[in-house]
Structures are given as structure tokens and as C-alpha cells.
Amino acid sequence: MKINTTLPSHYLAYVKSIPLLQKRTGKKRTTQKQSLHPFWAIVQKEVSDHIGSWRFIILLAMITLICFGSLYIAVNNLPEALANAKDPNRDFVFLKLLSASDGTLPPFHILLGFLGPLLGIGMGFDAVNSEQNSGTLVRLMAQPIHRDYFINAKFTGALMVIGTLFMALSFLITGLGILVTGQMPMPEEFLRIIGFIILCIIYVAFWLNLSILFSVKFKRAATSALTAIAVWLFFTIFYQILVGMAAKALVSPGLSRTGYRVQKLLVTLLDIAPNRLFTDATTTILVPSVRSLGPLSIQQMQGAIPSTLSLGDSLMVVWPQLTGLIAATVACFAFSYYLFMRKEIRS
Template structure:
């Protein structure tokens, strides 16, 4: 009898052990992958990003900026519709073939209302500056930075959370406004965009997010460098005004000082044009303008000087999406590189700074 009970107990014990092992494997599937240190870092980063997004959304400056940009968006749509009704289309900009894209670039001469791209190129940097000029120095002045970094979180998670939260809001705002323009255009024109037009608009919105992200990183850099929020805000706005207004004036002076005579040979004139073009492209505003203009205006076939030899035999037709991307690829690469450089400098500067908690 005892010899029969021993195998039965062993079998029951094996079944219980197998059941426990199955439960343990099921529970392990719900756990995030990686080491406990990596799981803690991901969890703290997620919490900080959520907290930063909530702080931005419930702030009055974010609501005011969204209101201003929304009014500008509606005004640009009204101006584009007025331009279409007034017969402002021409064959050089694509004519009626890309009418849906014209809703983003058309302006009304009678109303003097800029286009949506102009509004976004002017007001977009203000969003980035407003979200980042006090990202670090406000925490330092309030004494919360030292207490926050004294918690079991990684120091680089703080600066990454600041950037990712603001960039996520910029992404949501830009794409919301872009799809709002598409919806109003669909209601106004009466027919949907073609697949190529839709892809061009989405890529334009992505490039706008990158462009605004550059100004966000620049303002975060100033917030790390300067302890006062007013100083970092004025520095960011000064850089924005310099590249938006004064840089073109300086390039004009350089062009006047180095101008060649009209009787000079073609090679000398081309060198002069290429010099001015290269200096202009040192500005992120110029890179953004050339990129979005080429994407939203398929009729543009070149961004540099053209000779008569290049024009002979050329077919007057809009470029395909792939050719437009090849045309603006250097400008897009430069814009992404400038954004990454600003973030890298901000990251390195913050990691080297000494943070002391207030008593």
C-alpha cells in the first residue's frame, strides 16, 4: 500500500510544480523586457514626459499660442479661397493641377493675408521658444531641480523628457492645424487630394515639426546656459529675429560688396550667385523655406541658378514626388543636422553642470 502511495504523491507533486512553473511564465510575460535598471529608467522617463505634457497643456501661454495660430490658420484659408475665386492661379505654380496644394501657399493680394506656410514659418518658432525657454532654469530657480535629481532617476532622463514632451506637443499641434487646413480645403474645393498631394502635405508637416524642433532645442540650450528665464527668452527671440529679418539684410550687403559687373563672364556671375546662395542657406529659415516651397510647388525644378544650356530642351512639367525630394534633400539634411547639433550641445552642457539642492 505504501509502495503505491509514494508514486501517487510524487505524481501530484510534479503536477503542482508544473502548474506553478506555468503561472510563473505567464506572469513574466507581463513584465517589461530588460534589466531592472532599464525598466526603472523607462518608467521614470514615461512619468516625467506625462507630467511635462500636462504642465504645458494646462498653461496659459500654450492656450494663447494655440489660439493665435488657429486664427492665423483660418485667416490663411480665407485668403487662399479669395485668391482662387479672384483667379490668382498661374501655370508657373502648378495651375489647377495641384489646386489642393495651393491652399497652403496661395495668398490674397487684395486682403494682404499671408499663406499658411508663411504663418507657420513665422509663428512656428515662437511655439518652440515658448515651450523651451524656461525648461531648465525655472526648475533650478524654484529649487525643484535638485530635489528631482536626488530621486532614483537618471540625470539624462530629465533633459530627454523635457525635449520629448515639448516635441510631442509640437507634433500634435502642427498636424492638427495641417489636417484642419485639409478639411477646410476639402469643404471649400469639393474634391479630395490625390495620393501624391496627401503625401506632400504630410511630409511638409513633418518638416515643419523638425524646423520648430530646432528652435525648441535652441531655447532649451539657452535655458540651460542662463539662469534667468527672461534672459534665455530674449536670447532665443534675438536669434530668431536675426535669422528671420536681419540675416537677409546682411546677405544683401555682402552681395552688393562682392557684386560683379554685367559684362563679366558667365563663370564669374555663377560664382557670385552660388556664393550668395550658400550664405543664405546657412540660415535655418532659408532651409525651411526652400524645402516646403519645393514640396508644395511641384512646378519648381531648380533651387539654384540656371543657364540657357540647361533650359534648352527642358520639358515644362511638374516634378514627381521623388524628384522633389532629391531636390531638397541637402536642405532637409542640413535642417535635421542643425536640430541634432542643438540637442547634443544642450545634452552635454546639462550633464556637465553642477546641480545643488536648496536647503
């Protein structure tokens, strides 16, 4: 079987390395073992496309600029924060670099909760429909490649780039913190920073899967991009307004609007939003003194002493938010996988 030479050059270079094609063209077995698997060949192509695209470079520059802006503000306010004897988190110097702010800019984790979805949407809104519109998808599927390799490689390649980006930014901030403070992070601080990185990757992966889902569903890339941005704006701006209006309408007239039940209802409804789940989880990981994410009654607050929680206790607090983000990410990917496997790609 001959290789389809009508493929674009950036795909043809990787398809030539597929073991199955080499086997059918009479290559030696030793060469087959050294060649790339079809899945990893497409992943490698996706990673190189993302890194070399102007879209990713612009998003990377924007996130990096805001990252260093937040870091500059956090470093300037670090001496004042460490001098506060009443602050139970004053010993966690490196966590304050990611969570401290003077009000000029939000903390780093809050800014990531706002800008992270743009990174995921920008890397996935045209993952499938652009390949189909250009005719590349039909010619690629004509090769001896399983269809699920394509959709899985699209997600894996983008996720590898996202994971590398957040790991590099977080470790860069940690390294600059070592140079500024002259201290080394404690083991618990390092583990909390790793947990923060994992939360960032899961959060952006949700928006990546959502944009890939719209890319499979809609034929035009502009439609999928606008739909994904509309969902992001809805949960970021309008959802809180609608929840506040609904909570006031559902509460009985005789109950105070600032009561415990009203606040509990608001927290329950707001926890549906992915950005709220991410903000609550990262705040608990980066601020060890956070003991609860919902309103507390007077009975629950009696006898409470301001102190920090261990990493295990903080993970217990954020476990519902973490499982919610993972479930939403898996659900979006499963739905996009199902639609792509049943999609007619020849039209």
C-alpha cells in the same frame, strides 16, 4: 527607501508611479509592470504642463487665427487659380490651400516659417533654469532617476505637443478643403502634406532645442528668452541684409551685380539661415512645379518645359535643406544634452 515628499505636488504624483521606487517600497511585481517608466512619467507631466499653460494657449490661438486667415484667402482665390490653364499646379487643389495667396497675407507655409520659432522658443526657454531656480530640479534628481531622463523628457514632451498641433492644423485644413471643393486629395497630395507636417515639426524642433540650450546655459529665464529671440530676429531680418552687403563686397568690381555668380553666392550664404531652409523646402514640397532652388544658367534653362515634378524628384531637390535642418536640430540637442550632463545643479 522613502519617497521624498518635499517634491512639488505636480512632480510627486508622477514620481510615486516610478517602478524603481515601487520595487523598493515592497510593491508587487504585477503593479510594477503597470506603472510608468520614469522617463514617460516626466514626459506625461511635461505634456500636461504645456497644454494647460497660458503661454501655449496664447501661441496656439495666434497660430490658429493666422492659419484660418490664410485659408480664407486661399479659398477665395482658389477658383481663379484653378481656371489658369497655364499653371502646371492647377490639379493640386489641396496644396494650393497651403501655398496660395493674393498678397493680403503670405501663404500658410510662409507664416509658419515666421511664427513657428516663437512656438519653439516659448515652450523651451525656461525648461531647465525655471526648475533649477525653484529648487525642483535638485529635489527631483535626489530621487532614483537618471539625469538624462530629465533633459530627454523636456524635449520629447514639447515635441509631442508640437507634432500633434501641426498634424491637427494640417488635417483640419485638408478637411475644410474637402467640404469646400467636394473633392478628395490625391495620394501624392496627401503624401506631400505629410512631408510638409514633418518639415514643420523638424523646423520648430530646432528652435525648441536652441531655446533649451540657452535654458541650460543661462540661469535666468529672461536671459535665455531674450537670447533666443535675438537669434530668431537676426536670422529673420538682419542676416539677409548682412549677406547682401557681404556679397557685394566680395564680388570683383568688373562683374555685374546681377550676374550668375553673384546670385549663386547669395543663395549659398542665405541657405545657412534655418528659416530660409524651411521656406525653400516647404515651397518645393507644396509647389510641385519648382524644379530648382538656386539660380540657373542659360544653358540649364534651354529646353526646359514647365511641368510638375514627382514627389521623389521634389525630395531630391530639397534633400540638402532637409538634411541641414535635421543636422542643426541634432547639433543643438546634443550640445544642450552635453551641457546639462556636466551642469552643477545644486548651486
